[in-house]
Amino acid sequence: xxxxxxxxxxxxxxxxxxxxxxxxxxxxxxxxxxxxxxxxxxxxxxxxxxxxxxxxxxxxxxxxxxxxxxxxxxxxxxxxxxxxxxxxxxxxxxxxxxxxxxxxxxxxxxxxxxxxxxxxxxxxxxxxxxxxxxxxxxxxxxxxxxxxxxxxxxxxxxxxxxxxxxxxxxxxxxxxxxxxxxxxxxxxxxxxxxxxxxxxxxxxxxxxxxxxxxxxxxxxxxxxxxxxxxxxxxxxxxxxxxxxxxxxxxxxxxxxxxxxxxxxxxxxx
Numbered sequence: 474x475x476x477x478x479x480x481x482x483x484x485x486x487x488x489x490x491x492x493x494x495x496x497x498x499x500x501x502x503x504x505x506x507x508x509x510x511x512x513x514x515x516x517x518x519x520x521x522x523x524x525x526x527x528x529x530x531x532x533x534x535x536x537x538x539x540x541x542x543x544x545x546x547x548x549x550x551x552x553x554x555x556x557x558x559x560x561x562x563x564x565x566x567x568x569x570x571x572x573x574x575x576x577x578x579x580x581x582x583x584x585x586x587x588x589x590x591x592x593x594x595x596x597x598x599x600x601x602x603x604x605x606x607x608x609x610x611x612x613x614x615x616x617x618x619x620x621x622x623x624x625x626x627x628x629x630x631x632x633x634x635x636x637x638x639x640x641x642x643x644x645x646x647x648x649x650x651x652x653x654x655x656x657x658x659x660x661x662x663x664x665x666x667x668x669x670x671x672x673x674x675x676x677x678x679x680x681x682x683x684x685x686x687x688x689x690x691x692x693x694x695x696x697x698x699x700x701x702x703x704x705x706x707x708x709x710x711x712x713x714x715x716x717x718x719x720x721x722x723x724x725x726x727x728x729x730x731x732x733x734x735x736x737x738x739x740x741x742x
Contacts (some may be wrong), residue, residue: 536606543605
């Protein structure tokens with residue numbers, strides 16, 4: 474079985490800067506489906522957070538006991554703002570790529586670049602949203618989610634093992650794995666591989682490779698925010714500085730220098 478936790482970087486750096494942000498990484502039987510749980514507070518005066526492409530599906534609960542609500546958020550195709558109700562805590566669950574079908578009644582293609590009410594895609598377990606939201610704290614909500622939803626799931630549809638293997642290989646190659654190489658390594662045709670990626674992830678293998686490369690760039694910047702940008706460009710296979718800046722801004726709505734300045738206080742060289 475492919476270990477998903479060792480295979481993916483799933484950064485949402487601008488969400489992680491939200492007020493009172495905290496997260497929890499599950500272990501055991503859920504660790505290959507759920508990447509992490511998280512929670513943040515949305516101020517009354519602010520209603521948007523910038524999301525970046527990560528290839529995954531999140532379920533986010535608005536912790537309003539009088540009017541509980543939850544939505545499924547698919548990976549964005551380019552950086553863009555997501556709207557959250559101000560004045561409330563928001564509790565989130567981030568699934569690994571290709572794992573939307575272990576929780577909802579749909580696959581990843583149904584959610585790509587979309588926000589959908591959880592009630593529309595979860596047809597079992599009435600009252601589940603209210604049960605999660607009613608818990609008094611972050612870790613109580615984690616426990617309620619795990620004991621409530623996963624015990625009710627009757628049919629889990631997840632990426633086949635060979636697809637998980639290819640996603641792992643893409644990450645090992647920092648996004649530098651061609652569809653031809655994927656076909657050679659699995660003996661599946663490029664057409665079948667593309668159909669499977671689009672069904673479970675909502676994007677083509679080539680686009681998924683771009684997302685993985687970008688996520689690795691984010692990780693490198695977080696580890697060494699003031700390193701020369703050329704180290705990132707050539708280490709991840711970007712053609713040149715212009716290519717790197719263009720793709721980074723497309724995915725993050727910021728240039729690399731703006732991103733470093735916003736997160737670490739000054740620009741890289």
